[in-house]
Amino acid sequence: MVHDSIIEVEGLTKVYHMSGRVEVPALRGVDLSVKTGEFVAILGPSGSGKSSLFHIIGGLTPPSTGCVRVAGHDLTNMTDRERTALRRHSVGFVFQRFNLLPTLSAAENIEIAKHIAGDRQTDPRFENLLSLLGIEHRLHHKPHALSGGEQQRVAIARAIVNQPPILLADEPTGNLDSQNSKAVLTTLKTLNKELGQTILMITHNAEAAAFCDARTLHMLDGKILAEESTGRQ
Amino acid sequence: MIARNLTHRPIRTALSVLAVAVEVTMILMIVGISEGLLSESQRRSRGVGADIIIRPSTSSAAQSLGTADIPQKLLERLAEIFPEIKITTGTALTTLGNLQTITGVDWERFTEMADGVHYLDGGPLKNQYDAIVDEVYARYKKVRVGDTLNLLNHDFRVVAIVESGKMSRIFIKLETMQELMGWHGRLSQLYLKLHDPTATAATITKIKALLPSYPIYAMEDLLSQAAANLRSMSAQSINVIIGIAVTIGFLVVMLSMYTSVLERTREIGILKSMGASKAYITRIVMRETLAMCIVGIVFGYLFAYSAKVAIETFFPLIAVLILPSWVFWGAFIAIVSSLVGSLYPATKAARQDPIEALAYD
Ligand SMILES: Nc1ncnc2c1ncn2[C@@H]1O[C@H](COP(=O)(O)OP(=O)(O)O)[C@@H](O)[C@H]1O
Ligand SMILES: [Mg+2]
Numbered sequence: 001m002v003h004d005s006i007i008e009v010e011g012l013t014k015v016y017h018m019s020g021r022v023e024v025p026a027l028r029g030v031d032l033s034v035k036t037g038e039f040v041a042i043l044g045p046s047g048s049g050k051s052s053l054f055h056i057i058g059g060l061t062p063p064s065t066g067c068v069r070v071a072g073h074d075l076t077n078m079t080d081r082e083r084t085a086l087r088r089h090s091v092g093f094v095f096q097r098f099n100l101l102p103t104l105s106a107a108e109n110i111e112i113a114k115h116i117a118g119d120r121q122t123d124p125r126f127e128n129l130l131s132l133l134g135i136e137h138r139l140h141h142k143p144h145a146l147s148g149g150e151q152q153r154v155a156i157a158r159a160i161v162n163q164p165p166i167l168l169a170d171e172p173t174g175n176l177d178s179q180n181s182k183a184v185l186t187t188l189k190t191l192n193k194e195l196g197q198t199i200l201m202i203t204h205n206a207e208a209a210a211f212c213d214a215r216t217l218h219m220l221d222g223k224i225l226a227e228e229s230t231g232r233q
Numbered sequence: 234m235i236a237r238n239l240t241h242r243p244i245r246t247a248l249s250v251l252a253v254a255v256e257v258t259m260i261l262m263i264v265g266i267s268e269g270l271l272s273e274s275q276r277r278s279r280g281v282g283a284d285i286i287i288r289p290s291t292s293s294a295a296q297s298l299g300t301a302d303i304p305q306k307l308l309e310r311l312a313e314i315f316p317e318i319k320i321t322t323g324t325a326l327t328t329l330g331n332l333q334t335i336t337g338v339d340w341e342r343f344t345e346m347a348d349g350v351h352y353l354d355g356g357p358l359k360n361q362y363d364a365i366v367d368e369v370y371a372r373y374k375k376v377r378v379g380d381t382l383n384l385l386n387h388d389f390r391v392v393a394i395v396e397s398g399k400m401s402r403i404f405i406k407l408e409t410m411q412e413l414m415g416w417h418g419r420l421s422q423l424y425l426k427l428h429d430p431t432a433t434a435a436t437i438t439k440i441k442a443l444l445p446s447y448p449i450y451a452m453e454d455l456l457s458q459a460a461a462n463l464r465s466m467s468a469q470s471i472n473v474i475i476g477i478a479v480t481i482g483f484l485v486v487m488l489s490m491y492t493s494v495l496e497r498t499r500e501i502g503i504l505k506s507m508g509a510s511k512a513y514i515t516r517i518v519m520r521e522t523l524a525m526c527i528v529g530i531v532f533g534y535l536f537a538y539s540a541k542v543a544i545e546t547f548f549p550l551i552a553v554l555i556l557p558s559w560v561f562w563g564a565f566i567a568i569v570s571s572l573v574g575s576l577y578p579a580t581k582a583a584r585q586d587p588i589e590a591l592a593y594d
Contacts, residue, residue: 060506060587081510088508099503099591103237116509158507 005069006165006198007034007057012066013222014052026052028222029066036165039192039199041209044219050202053219054168057200058093059086071165088117091166092159096174098151100143106154107139110161117162126161132194133157133187149180153187160197167191169201173208185211238493238521245489250529252485253567257533259478260563261555262540267467268559269552275456280399282347283322283424284433285440286455288448301325301416303447308423314443317436319428320346323420325410326401327385333370333550335384336401337410340365346426347399354378355393358406364389365404367397373549385413402550479570482529487574490522494582501582502590511583518579519572526571530564537563 014027026049034040042050055061057070059078068075071090078086087093100109130136133153143151152172159167169188173181189212191197203209209216218225239246289302308321322342326334340358344350353368355378364382366374371394376382382389389405411417427436433451440449450458494501501514541553 055588058506084505084508084510086508087506088510093506095506095591099499099506101500101503103241112504113507116504116507116513 004035005033006036006071007032007200008067008069009033009053009057010067012053012056012068013064014049014056014061015064026222027056027064030222030224032217032224034198034200036198037192037196039189039212039214040201041212041214041216042200042202042219042224043204043206043209043216046204048219049222050219051170052222054093054170054200054202057166058091058168059083089162090164091168092162092164094152094155094159094167094169094172096171098143098148098155098175100151100155100158102143105140105142106135106146106150109143109154110139110158113158113161129160129195130157132190134183147180148176149183152176152180152184156184156187156191160191165198167197167199169199171202171204173203173205181208182211188212236524238497239525242493242496245493246525249486249489249525250532253482253526253529253571254532254536256478256482256570257530257563257567258536258540259481260475260566261533261537261559262553263471263474264559264563265537265541265553265555266544266551267463267471268556269554271460271463272554273552275460276398277400277402278452278456278459280347281343281424281452282426283452284427284430285425285437286450286452287423287425287440287444288450289421301411301414301419301421303420303423305418305420307444308420311423311425311440315436315439317427317429317432318425320426321423322346323407323423324400325407325414325416325419325421327410327414327421329384329403333403334401335403335405335410337407338400338404339407340404343400343404346424350399351396353394353396355391358392358404360390360392361406361409362387362389363392363406365393365395366391367395367399367402369397369549370402387413475566479566482567483570483574485574486522486525486571487577489525490518490575490578491581493521494518494578497582498585498590498593501585502587502593505585505587506591514583514585515579518575518582522571522575522579523568526568529571530567533563533567534560 009030009032012027012030012032013025016024016026018024030049030053032053042053044050052061056063056068056075059070059075060083062078062083063075066076070086073082073086073090075083075086100106101112104112130139133156135150135153135157138146138150138154143154146154156167156169156172167188172188173184176184185208188199188201192199192212199214201209201212201214206216287303289300303323305323308323312318312321320342322339324343325337328334344357355365358365364384366376366382371377371391374382376391378391378394380391382391384403384405411419427433437449437451504514504517537555541555544551544553
């Protein structure tokens with residue numbers, strides 16, 4: 001069924017052109033299909049191309065060759081402007097380093113994502129979401145006054161405030177201690193289970209993937225290896 | 234968010250604000266001083282109360298100041314021939330250096346033509362070496378009635394201080410001037426006042442027929458011509474100063490926004506990852522620039538006003554006239570130069586590759 005595949009990747013390659021004509025092949029033929037509402041975890045050693053894959057799916061950089069469809073958009077020949085629109089409406093990013101704007105409060109960080117997307121009215125469900133994330137009482141603080149786990153949950157709130165069909169989380173617990181990691185993973189799991197949010201998560205940690213009840217994929221040398229299921233189906 | 238970013242680096246922001254303030258101040262002051270001198274000299278010329286002015290026949294404009302070539306008899310002849318003329322008076326004047334002129338006048342006729350002169354202290358010129366100065370000059374030279382003033386290598390006694398705004402700042406008797414300068418029976422300029430000022434043009438035509446070799450002007454024409462001449466003469470130096478001011482504002486704003494953009498490379502990457510367009514990023518940089526610029530303009534106005542007060546207090550001979558149109562143009566020039574200065578940093582920010590920017594430390 002095509003209609004419930006929100007991400008379709010076929011034969012995707014990505015070559016970075018470094019200065020001095022050095023070419024770095026980061027992806028060497030990736031095939032991937034993700035259904036709406038799925039939670040997919042991608043594991044793999046560092047340098048295996050996980051982030052590159054996310055950057056392409058999220059429209060931060062164009063693919064070199066291959067076919068990529070995300071939320072109904074063909075990314076193959078997208079212009080810079082179209083990729084910007086894709087980032088604005090179709091995906092939300094969560095990074096290892098939280099990437100909150102340091103001069104703005106938590107609430108303002110979330111606010112600005114709405115502003116960029118064109119200041120649409122707040123979804124009343126979003127209020128619920130904030131309490132679901134357990135950060136509603138921390139919203140007036142600046143990022144530096146928040147714990148890592150809180151910052152990451154603010155980042156998650158920011159990533160989904162415009163209700164993108166896809167949430168991409170690149171090692172969201174990579175900078176967190178186990179307790180904070182658990183809070184963040186619980187949050188992601190809840191989003192997926194309760195709101196049906198499609199989530200792709202990169203992690204170093206197989207336990208994290210298992211905790212989230214995610215379909216787990218392994219990457220190595222720019223390719224996705226054999227697929228295993230952790231009992232979601 | 235704009236305020237937050239600007240207060241994040243208070244010194245840098247303050248420097249940019251200062252640069253814009255200096256830019257605005259320089260523009261307002263250079264134009265203000267030039268316009269001030271012009272309007273003050275025009276006010277004094279108007280204060281004479283004449284409708285027509287006759288200058289020496291030989292004169293190129295530059296020579297007319299400081300010579301006396303017009304036969305004094307002409308004054309009486311004109312009054313006899315033309316019934317339109319109400320009063321005539323002639324002056325002999327020369328310059329004293331520092332742009333001041335000293336004027337020899339028939340005090341009675343002059344005050345009649347000027348509709349009276351307001352004495353702040355003292356009374357009319359009587360004796361040969363009496364002098365009258367206006368209040369500005371008196372303040373500047375700190376002279377009072379009764380003091381001795383050395384003019385044209387001669388000691389004069391100050392007999393009055395008058396309100397400024399009529400012809401000259403320093404007056405002596407016409408005969409004294411003529412004697413000191415060796416200008417017996419001759420005048421530098423003739424002033425004619427008519428019964429009916431609307432007859433000015435017609436009367437000039439008639440006098441010209443009689444005195445074809447003399448330049449004869451309506452006072453108002455002469456003033457507007459003089460204003461145009463002065464403005465075109467000073468335009469170049471004013472433009473140079475404005476150019477320097479604009480360059481200062483432009484460069485400081487550009488450097489400031491450039492470092493600010495560089496410093497926030499990562500934040501720009503974050504915004505781009507959220508889908509901020511090039512236009513959105515450009516707008517952020519431009520808005521910050523504009524905010525900074527507006528604060529700078531307000532300070533510029535304050536500085537310019539303070540400078541005006543200071544100059545007029547310590548150098549009373551210089552009048553500073555800040556015209557409303559230049560209050561607008563000063564701000565306009567500052568805004569344009571700042572926005573142009575922020576163009577490159579804004580473009581650089583907008584063009585950032587999001588992945589590189591996110592990897593930036
Ligand atoms: N912007 C880039 N420019 C050049 N090379 C890059 C860039 N991003 C990643 N790479 C290279 O591509 C390969 C895959 O990197 P990445 O996608 O970050 O892998 P992972 O996230 O699994 O660690 C690495 O060899 C890395 O050095
Ligand atoms: Mg990575």
